[in-house]
Amino acid sequence: MTQPLRVALIGCGNIALNMHLPVFLADPERYQVVAVADPTASRLRAAREMVTLDPVRAYTDPLEAIRSPDVDVVDICTPQNRRRDLLVAAAEAGKHIICEKPLASVPADAEAAVKAAEAAGVVLGVVHNYLFLPEFIAARRIIASGELGAIRTVTVNYLGVLDLPGAGGYRPLWRHDPAAAGGGVLMDMLHAVYLAEQLLGAPFVRVSGFADADLPGAWGDGVETLALARFEADQGDRTSVAMVNMAWGHGPGGVQVTGTEGRLVIHYVDDSTPPWAPLAGITVTTVEGTHSADVPVGVELPAKMSAAMTLALADIADAVRTGGRPAATGRDALHTLACTMATYTSAALGRTVSIEDAGAPGVWTAGVSALAGLELPEFSPVARGRLFARVPQAGNGR
Ligand SMILES: NC(=O)c1ccc[n+]([C@@H]2O[C@H](COP(=O)([O-])OP(=O)(O)OC[C@H]3O[C@@H](n4cnc5c(N)ncnc54)[C@H](O)[C@@H]3O)[C@@H](O)[C@H]2O)c1
Known part of the structure; x- marks a missing residue:
């Protein structure tokens, strides 16, 4: 088996902690969560504790986590109106992306993200x-x-x-x-x-x-x-x-x-x-x-x-x-x-x-x-x- 994908989890709300993290943690050969990010302190702490991450890998600024050199895949679980800039930044940093649905709250924002991913040649997979x-x-x-x-x-x-x-x-x-x-x-x-x-x-x-x-x-x-x-x-x-x-x-x-x-x-x-x-x-x-x-x-x-x-x-x-x-x-x-x-x-x-x-x-x-x-x-x-x-x-x- 090859190395696990190194994942940054962005947005540590219900879907992230109840569904995504348990899937990642149950399959360490496929995924390794190396960073978590959320501006809400209680959610960030809960995610960090679930992963038992070093506190320095828990970010209040999601862009810092997205741009970390050791991240292969960014998993975006924020509400949909908080995604566009994160998706574009991830694509521009050359990171592959897992994104929760709906891709955005406005079609033009979703389109900007799709174009950024296509231009960067990264995978943008949406959780349908x-x-x-x-x-x-x-x-x-x-x-x-x-x-x-x-x-x-x-x-x-x-x-x-x-x-x-x-x-x-x-x-x-x-x-x-x-x-x-x-x-x-x-x-x-x-x-x-x-x-x-x-x-x-x-x-x-x-x-x-x-x-x-x-x-x-x-x-x-x-x-x-x-x-x-x-x-x-x-x-x-x-x-x-x-x-x-x-x-x-x-x-x-x-x-x-x-x-x-x-x-x-x-x-x-x-x-x-x-x-x-x-x-x-x-x-x-x-x-x-x-x-x-x-x-x-x-x-x-x-x-x-x-x-x-x-x-x-x-x-x-x-x-x-x-x-x-x-x-x-x-x-x-x-x-x-x-x-x-x-x-x-x-x-x-x-x-x-x-x-x-x-x-x-x-x-x-x-x-x-x-x-x-x-x-x-x-x-x-x-x-x-x-x-x-x-x-x-x-x-x-x-
Ligand atoms: N695929 C499914 O079955 C499924 C199920 C539930 C939710 N979802 C989707 O997941 C997304 C999140 O839903 P939820 O129920 O987990 O919401 P939630 O309200 O439980 O959590 C949202 C989290 O995002 C964080 N957040 C807000 N702005 C942020 C930012 N700029 N950067 C980083 N984190 C930020 C919040 O602090 C909060 O912790 C929604 O888009 C929803 O549609 C999908």
């Missing part, structure tokens, strides 16, 4: 870890076998997402600040967007979105608590469609894929929303009848997510080692972010928009803060002040 959940691996296998024929529609219901706070000591409610998060529940769970696109098997080009804040102002914010997106993909002379339905609350969860020859349904316990609800099974129905797919059921969230994270991080680490392509590149993640942002633009405008420019050039540049400046219909939730109405500043709050 839900690709590695066993039900989606099984679903892709079934679709690839041709059993369902050509895929025409996909529906991903995540209508019962848990609204969990961020780490104490920093800003537990940053996900409810549109300038920080770049959106609400759909932005936080854009996993469903890349999953739906992969199951459909063709890139999304247009979206018709609906979004609203069911509890406007309850958290003093105005990010959406409910988002429904109908994504369109052109395949030759026909268009296929994926629906992504997302909410914080108590609605149902599950996935349906319809092809010309059959259907596939992913069921979760009590029809609840994954990953909090364990998988109940996958059924495949064609003219031959219905059968169940061979997939592990009933696995609870910690074990299931930790297994998927182990695979997702190893996939990026292997891309670094071999010069290969990770499952989700920076450019893939930029597209997923553009799909998500375009959903908000469509919801604000009340019509179908193109994903290419996130629905409007100003939104590409400044994110949801630009929506209130568009020419909006009277029924627009943004015009009504229910959604993204009080974004304090354009863009990313760097």
Whole structure:
């Protein structure tokens, strides 16, 4: 075995300490954490203690850790509005990058990071870890076998997402600040967007979105608590469609894929929303009848997510080692972010928009803060002040 990759962990919040660090520490042949960085003292201390690092390798300034000569890979786990400058600095320092999703809170910031990584020739792998959940691996296998024929529609219901706070000591409610998060529940769970696109098997080009804040102002914010997106993909002379339905609350969860020859349904316990609800099974129905797919059921969230994270991080680490392509590149993640942002633009405008420019050039540049400046219909939730109405500043709050 070659030397382990020397990792600098940037941002020591919940995902870093609950998921990334345990994966790194469990596989010392693959990873060696040589530096941690976080401006929040309590989080920095917790990370340093977990790794048992020399205090001099615990940095309050992330740029110092990023530029350390002994670092091969930078792992960025900050909130998404705090990433752009770190990503660009890492690329310019010639470091490979693991980055949490979403790549940024504003598409232009994500694009700047992608271009910096491409110019430097470093790997930028984004943690689209839900690709590695066993039900989606099984679903892709079934679709690839041709059993369902050509895929025409996909529906991903995540209508019962848990609204969990961020780490104490920093800003537990940053996900409810549109300038920080770049959106609400759909932005936080854009996993469903890349999953739906992969199951459909063709890139999304247009979206018709609906979004609203069911509890406007309850958290003093105005990010959406409910988002429904109908994504369109052109395949030759026909268009296929994926629906992504997302909410914080108590609605149902599950996935349906319809092809010309059959259907596939992913069921979760009590029809609840994954990953909090364990998988109940996958059924495949064609003219031959219905059968169940061979997939592990009933696995609870910690074990299931930790297994998927182990695979997702190893996939990026292997891309670094071999010069290969990770499952989700920076450019893939930029597209997923553009799909998500375009959903908000469509919801604000009340019509179908193109994903290419996130629905409007100003939104590409400044994110949801630009929506209130568009020419909006009277029924627009943004015009009504229910959604993204009080974004304090354009863009990313760097
Ligand atoms: N892939 C997944 O399944 C998954 C799950 C949870 C979170 N996430 C993503 O991980 C990111 C972090 O989420 P979280 O729940 O861990 O947040 P959190 O609030 O728990 O932690 C954020 C941490 O970032 C630190 N931070 C803020 N600005 C920083 C900067 N400039 N440099 C270094 N550190 C900085 C904070 O001090 C805090 O410790 C988000 O983008 C989120 O979407 C992904």
